Amino acid sequence: MTTTTRGTMHPRFDEILTPEAIAFVAKLDSAFAGRRAELLQTRRDRARRISAGENLDFRSDTRHIRADASWSVAAPGPGLRDRRCELISPATRSMGVHALTSGAQVWIADLEDATAPSWENVISAQVNLYDAVRGRLDETREDGSTITAEDSPTTIVVRPRGMHLCEKHISIDSRPISASLLDFGLYFFHNAQALIDGGRGPYFYLPKIESHEEARLWNDIFVMAQEELGIRRGTIRATVLVETITAAFEMDEILYELREHAAGLNAGRWDYIFSYIRTFAHRGDEFVLPDRDHITMTTPFMRAYTQLLVSTCHQRGAYAIGGPAAANPTRQDDEHRHRALALVRAEKEREAAEGFDGSWVAHPAVVQTCQEAYATVLGDNTCQRDFRHGPITAQDLVSLEGVPQTITLGGVRTNVSVALRYLASWVEGTGAVAIENLMEDAATVEISRAQLWQWLHHGSQLAEGPTVTRALLDRVIEEEMAVLTRNAPPERARHFEQARDVLTQTALGDYLPGFFTPYAYVRYLIDRPLRMDGPLSPDDLRQSEQVATPVTNGSAA
Template structure:
């Protein structure tokens, strides 16, 4: 079964829209009615979305096709490398064009989904930036996508509050909240509840249009602006597409060119070879690149999936001091600082523990990780939980001092980082314990995702789609290349199926029969089985998973 067939298998017809919202002959909202949606889907917002779809929709399949063509060449034996045709850009003397004052200091950022309580807690945390996420930490049911836009609109206006039903605790925004950045969905993800000319539109275009339209004026009035994180880029051509989208909207709303600002995640292996080019294409709008480390490890597996000499070991062995990840981090810093852009570090996925002793161990791990990033020259870092903000902040305060960033660290003394370093095989064991842990993590994450929760605490880590992707693609690759575990067991489809059945039972024991039986673990196990034993690697588990989401 191919990846496309797997997605099609889970596809289901869409419900009719229970709404009288304005639609055009070409743009149609077909999702079920969400309370409060009329504040989001007004004439102006839908007019902008329709205009963006008319102008840019048709290019997206072409961009995705170019990804497949490049992947086919790599599958046939070619290895990723720096582009000879863009050498002049890499060698040229140029810089990005301006950075707003409130984006010059991003030493600690917190990320999370767009539910109301999370937004308030994140904006109130001891951080500089909150990245509100419509992508990897959100399972994009229509209700959550629409409610997320309502929540962000309220947050920008300072009108957001939340009262917990179980405790009665009331949450409101503090006086000086963090800077807000919206992460939109990647180009591969569609929004099936909105159609243009009868076809589902790109989810990222929907996220961008709604957030921009409803918030740009208030953000600019407050001295901030419409800021975005762009995920999953694989080439500078895709960056060019986003640059055109930004320029189109700035002109439409009579805004100064460069008003919209973005940070691009370098979280795919192909993109690491085009960082200069990505910065160049977006030079009017971009302010930073980010080391999306977990997706980057996933992309390393996915991109090199046919290369038997580059199979990764246990996920726990692939740390940031691993040669190929160290090279990636250092090259990103050097590239960004040469062009006047910030170089953001990666995610600390750990979450605080219940006991003081356990928590101290966790904080020491976070401290070591963040010290490595700060020492390398990163301008800031990510945390997944407010409880880690103080630790990360203290470390970056020590390195940055009274300044705002580390743009002065050029890494010019470093030897040139070559393709071989970025592609270097990673040493480490493939253990049975590691494989079983991968199974339990992916199983629980997929179950949570299809229930509508894209950000899940599992075994002391805040897991999102990226970490679940690593778990399932590692096993897929071990099967495909007939790798053995450290105890001598050959990794086969049969071994995986046997372990999946056993670990399904382990998860039931850990969670209790009541939680297990009320969940969708058998459905999750079925999807996990299919995408892991498929002869063709399924690009993203969220593609077939999306079809299982409640509308």
């Protein structure tokens, strides 16, 4: 096995990319590469069956797991007993310091949707986390003063990149390494023992999971990683983001597979809506969603999903965590700031009243508002595990009954404009972007482009009369580009042109790609000598799945 690192070495990268750490990550990747490739192919096969008419339902082969009331997940790990407010941000020095001094119970150091995965961003995040774990994270202000996060009571939880992504800068026998295993492995190798010594533990959020078999893979990765470093099995805790509609049908099973490491489930609004569109993109007009502003957490199929999540978690002793408040009130005048905080408070009070034990926020300025909202319902309690909802059916999870079918030209224009603005920052290396007083991440682009594709594919009619055609979308894109690039400096204008390329490739083609990130990553974010030019096929974007001899590191179902 030959491991090659091709990324540029920046200051302190040698502290993270040690031979021992790389060997540890390579061992994990080699052990599980075959299963990862098989599971990703299983995703694609299932997607084709659903597109051909197969309906989603709770699985009959795992009915015994759902029916067995005797099992529960592990007890909360140290530092995870109070999760009423979790602040998510990229793992930059500045944002890390602000998160750890915000008063939030948890800092979600996001290496996924809020991070544009350039090589420098990926490894710099590991440097920052190394310092944060040891109480050495600091930031020097413009006036020369320094803010430190020493002795922070906030618990760190890391969200690695999704299973479908690769890291081109490190290869094993010429095959790019799994991005999720690199993120997990480097953090775990360098910090697991230090976290334990500090009275916490290595904790993770697992994104984009689509089935309990994928949860089983993660559990086996955790077991091997702990064995390799001599750490007690069950020390790791993982919270799974239920942000795909297929995972919503397997919540019990996902917790069961991870039960010795499971900490809870999280409801991710934008990714879940995106998953709904992507899953049923090729089905009939009855699955077409309206302008995204019309889909809220109180929309019937969304409420069914969150009610099932709360009940499932509480039945199994896990925490149910609500979705993010994306408000960025610091960029508004007093009137708008107070209005934004009032909206956040109302949203978080509604979540708590519906049984959630805590929630995400995306800015330190709303931490206190979130905590106060949950206190109105939970009081001094840190969870409400006795809370249950009534039964939820498979039809409840997919039905669009009660959803307005209005699609407007304004909705089209908003999706185009927001996607272009976010993507221009993403290709520049920024993954968390303030747009219209909201903190946006990659999920914003995913739902925006998926809606554009769905409306185009189905020839949806706008409220104003016209139908959505390629000519209409090209015109709107051209008009928004003219507005966004007017008086823009040449470098910024170039990034908008790159953003248009990504949007065109992932929203206007014959098929809807699973994610925009694989294409945008190999085209614009990797170090220049490794960038892929010319037409790209799906196989070009799946090189990390090209495992010569599939390796199986299996476990009993």
